[in-house]
Amino acid sequence: MRHKPFFRWVLTLGVLLFGWSAYLYASYPDTRQIDLTVISEKHDGRCTVRWQDPYHDGGRRRESAYQCDPDRDAVLKAPNYDPDTGYGWDTGFMFTEGPHRGDLEPSLEEAEPYALSDALVLIGLALIAVGLIGGNIRASIRLVGVRPKTVARARKLYEAADQVARDHAQARDAVRVAWSALRREQIDAKLSAVPVARLIKGAAVSRTVRDTEAAGVRTARDVLDAGVLGLGHVGVDRRSAERVHTAARRLSDDVEANLSVRVDPATPGPHTVALLVALQVLLEAGIEARQTARAGEELATELERALAEAEPASGYRTMLRGGREQREIARSAVTELRSLLAVAEREGLPARFAQTSVDLLRVPDDGNLGLSARVDFESRTGQYYGLLAQVVAPEGAPARP
Numbered sequence: 001m002r003h004k005p006f007f008r009w010v011l012t013l014g015v016l017l018f019g020w021s022a023y024l025y026a027s028y029p030d031t032r033q034i035d036l037t038v039i040s041e042k043h044d045g046r047c048t049v050r051w052q053d054p055y056h057d058g059g060r061r062r063e064s065a066y067q068c069d070p071d072r073d074a075v076l077k078a079p080n081y082d083p084d085t086g087y088g089w090d091t092g093f094m095f096t097e098g099p100h101r102g103d104l105e106p107s108l109e110e111a112e113p114y115a116l117s118d119a120l121v122l123i124g125l126a127l128i129a130v131g132l133i134g135g136n137i138r139a140s141i142r143l144v145g146v147r148p149k150t151v152a153r154a155r156k157l158y159e160a161a162d163q164v165a166r167d168h169a170q171a172r173d174a175v176r177v178a179w180s181a182l183r184r185e186q187i188d189a190k191l192s193a194v195p196v197a198r199l200i201k202g203a204a205v206s207r208t209v210r211d212t213e214a215a216g217v218r219t220a221r222d223v224l225d226a227g228v229l230g231l232g233h234v235g236v237d238r239r240s241a242e243r244v245h246t247a248a249r250r251l252s253d254d255v256e257a258n259l260s261v262r263v264d265p266a267t268p269g270p271h272t273v274a275l276l277v278a279l280q281v282l283l284e285a286g287i288e289a290r291q292t293a294r295a296g297e298e299l300a301t302e303l304e305r306a307l308a309e310a311e312p313a314s315g316y317r318t319m320l321r322g323g324r325e326q327r328e329i330a331r332s333a334v335t336e337l338r339s340l341l342a343v344a345e346r347e348g349l350p351a352r353f354a355q356t357s358v359d360l361l362r363v364p365d366d367g368n369l370g371l372s373a374r375v376d377f378e379s380r381t382g383q384y385y386g387l388l389a390q391v392v393a394p395e396g397a398p399a400r401p
Contacts, residue, residue, distance in 0.1 A: 014127025021120035029098035031105050038068060038078060038088035045070035049090065055102040064104060066092065147334045151307065151314040154337040157344055158303040160353040161296035167360040168293030171281050175391045178275035183261050185271050190255050191221040191248075199223065199247040223248040263384070265374040276373035279384050282391070283376075285359040292356040295349065302340060309333035 034051055041047035047068040050061055068090045074080055078088035093105040196218060217226050217234060223244055226234070231241035263272060282289070310333035312326050344350060377384050 010127050010130050014124045014130070017120045017124030017127065019124075021118075021124060029095045029100065031093035032096050033091055034094045036066065036068075036090045036092050036104075038081075038090050039063065041068055041078060041088055043070065047088075047090070049092070049104075051092070051094065051104065053094075053102040062102070066090075066104060067106075147310075147313050150334055150337055150341070151310055153341055154303055154307055154310070157341060157350060158300055158307060160350055160357075161300040161303065163296075164353040164357045164360075165293050165297035165300060167357045168289060168296075171278065171285070171360045172391050174278040175275065175282065175388065178271055178278050179261075179388065179392050182263070182269075182271040182275050183259070185269065186261055187252070187255055187259055188221055190259070191224065191252055192219045194220040194251060196220070196223060196244065199244055199251065220248040220251050224252060263377065265377050268370065268374060273370035273373070275388075276377050276384070277370045279387055280373040280376055281360060281362070282387055283380075283383060284362070285356065288352075289356050289359060292349075292352050296353055296356075299340065299344065299349065303337070306333045306336045306340065310337055 036049040036051050039048045039050055045068045047066055048063060049066040049068070050063045053060055053062045056062075068088075072090065076089045079086040081088045095101050095103050095105060196213060199220060217223055217231065223231070228238070228241045228245050231244060232238060236244070263275065265272070265276065268276070309329050312330040313334045
């Protein structure tokens with residue numbers, strides 16, 4: 001649940017009132033202070049005054065009711081100020097622009113725009129203060145639990161854990177790819193050793209055999225590559241082509257099901273070299289690499305979930321944008337991240353992850369057709385085949401010496 005922006009609206013209202021006050025001040029006509037002759041005056045300050053209006057009729061004298069200052073000094077009041085006329089003295093402000101130019105500005109005791117403007121200023125400043133102080137207090141409370149350094153450390157650990165798991169999976173995939181290629185190569189070799197004549201029996205099909213051989217389709221591998229349509233293009237009738245192709249397919253399935261692939265380092269082809277090199281990487285890394293990769297995969301899964309929940313705690317801006325529930329979840333996730341970081345540091349996982357990644361990426365020199373891997377294979381053949389069986393067994397490919 002997200003907080004309603006109460007203090008933001010309070011601050012906005014305060015700014016608007018302050019702006020309204022400034023507008024009233026700016027739009028109010030200019031005035032200048034002038035002397036007033038007090039003709040008559042009562043005890044409460046109500047008086048009649050006379051002043052010089054320079055804007056009408058060549059500077060005529062004008063008289064009007066006014067609210068004098070009853071608390072001004074007695075020497076300024078009648079008859080003390082001018083015993084001859086019995087008039088007193090006061091000061092006021094006269095408009096110098098606008099439609100009321102030459103008129104007296106209302107006294108401070110009377111209702112006028114300045115009073116409203118002053119009130120708006122006070123109210124606006126009060127609201128601005130409440131909005132700023134209250135908003136900052138609320139923001140401070142909402143920012144409790146922001147831990148960008150903890151989140152950054154957890155992200156770094158996640159990257160290392162995820163990387164070592166991916167490096168180990170990549171090393172195993174390299175073995176599977178090389179093994180599949182070598183196995184396919186040996187299957188194709190066996191199929192290429194079977195002539196077309198062995199696929200079909202009987203003198204009645206001798207012409208079919210001659211036609212296919214004349215067209216360059218001489219082995220079971222050639223039949224599978226050509227397919228029924230290809231055989232038809234070289235002159236074999238549809239029925240005979242289907243029989244030959246079906247026989248070749250059955251032979252291929254039988255070879256694949258019973259093939260025992262042998263790794264021969266004495267006459268290495270590119271697939272044999274690739275397989276031995278890939279196996280050597282895993283053997284050199286050792287069983288510890290597999291254990292470390294598994295630990296990295298498990299830790300990366302836990303960190304990924306916790307990091308997603310702790311995302312608001314990664315910075316002040318993200319924490320402020322989050323709702324109450326998100327912030328609570330983030331604080332709890334930060335606690336979990338701290339625990340995972342502590343366990344990882346105690347077990348030395350960051351260093352293990354880094355070292356294992358280096359070991360898995362250290363490809364032996366195959367400049368001499370994988371000489372190092374071939375020699376190593378001959379010295380511990382059983383370990384190579386055992387590891388090969390572990391890696392390719394899920395795919396159902398037997399690995400027998």
